[in-house]
Amino acid sequence: MEIPYTTEPRKDTGLFNAKLGIWLFLASEVMLFGALFSSYILLRIGAEPGAWPHGLLNVPLGTVNTIVLIVSSITVVMAWASLKMKNFGNFRKYQAVTLVCSLCFLGIKSYEYNDKFSHYEVQLNDGRVVDGHMVEKSADGFTIHGHYVDKAEAAKVTHAWQEHEIKHEEIKIKNSDVKYKENYGPWHNTYMAIYFTLTGLHALHVIGGALVIAFLWGPGASMWKTDPERYTNRIEVSGLFWHFVDLVWIFLFPVLYLL
Amino acid sequence: MSLKAFHFVFIVASILMACGFAVWSFQNYAAPGGVRSDLVAGIVAALAAGGLVAYECYFLRKFKNVSFI
The missing domain is CATH 2.30.30 (SH3 type barrels.)
Incomplete structure (x- = not known):
């Protein structure tokens, strides 16, 4: 039996299965990160005046990581557009850049974590x-x-x-x-605890997203030969998740590094 | 919402963040003890915001045939 709506959209939702699934998943992710952002706000406004630490994080490194993630979101969209135009070679190049960006981000984050532990x-x-x-x-x-x-x-x-x-x-x-x-590990003070919780959870999402993109770039790419439309949809869905992860960072960076 | 629509929203958020970063940097530079690197960061962030606006226009032109849904 063939599974319906893997490529064509359902009439009532206007979405194919995977897109509906990823948006339901992202809704649960919004609640997860929303709860943590709310915790941050409550902890911060509840702190004694002048007690909230400032200047503990490396702003230039955070800025570089922000640029890296913005570039990766552009390459993800370009990769998807390449598949729409039936150009698999360009798709491979753009997604390779996305994977390099994800490794750069994780490398810089590891350096920052190591800096805090020393x-x-x-x-x-x-x-x-x-x-x-x-x-x-x-x-x-x-x-x-x-x-x-x-x-x-x-x-x-x-x-x-x-x-x-x-x-x-x-x-x-x-x-x-x-x-x-x-x-200055997560046990040091409230600020470090919420910093490690938020950025650690975000880094786990980056790792998860990078693994999915790497699978679709490597062994999962064989679907392009058998069912190109479904494969293109999979790339779009992985791109939606990647954009969510990037959007979380766009909020995390000013909140943790600048304010 | 398609990847096109989400990308549009993401770039708008990035533009706002870059503008905020530019304001933050210029404020730092104007405050007592401000250093030149704050001024440079502010200028770079403002240029980045402009670059992102240009990219957003290019993106919308390139993807005009792709649905927002």
Whole structure:
């Protein structure tokens, strides 16, 4: 028995099966990310005045990642258009660029995550606090490239650009002088927790989307010979998911990196 | 909604984001302690927004025969 509406649209919905399915799935995704964005807003407006951290993320890297995702969304559409014009060679080229973009995005995100896991806040026994990146470790201590935190000055930092004014230096610290030390992982504070949750979930979606695109680009492309219209529809559906993932980032970038 | 329509919406969102980024960068540059890189970022973001508007027009022309549904 042949499955109906795999290529031609149903009369009542005006959509073929896969398009209806992906939009139902994207509706559930909107609820998932919507709940997390709402959590972010509530956590932020509930924070003590001046307590919400600023300038912790690398804006140039976030900008590069935004450009990478915008380019990938353009190549996904061009790949779909190439199939519509029966040009399979161009489709392959455009989707290859999309896959390279997805790998670039994940590479940059991994670098950013690694940067946060090597960024430490160290409280010393004398009450001072050192903030910076771990550059060297030895048996009796470690070296931080950072600065001593002046709590009065830190409270005045309300925007990212004020971080430019802080001078960094190499600070050698003995293990015996440390009261406690903690890196900027998701456990560090509320901001880092919501940052890792939102961007981690988004990165999982990028991986999922890239795997689907890679399958359709590689082994799944054999359908182009047997049922080109259905294959083109599959590319459109994967493109819709990819656009959703990109659109989430377009909201995430200003919310987490700029504001 | 077809990929064409979603792409149109996505590029509009990207244009708005680029404009917002340009404003944010110019504000940083104008504030005390603003650095030249903020000015450069603002100019690049404004140019990117213009580029995206041009691309959106090109995209609509190229896909005029494809349905929005």
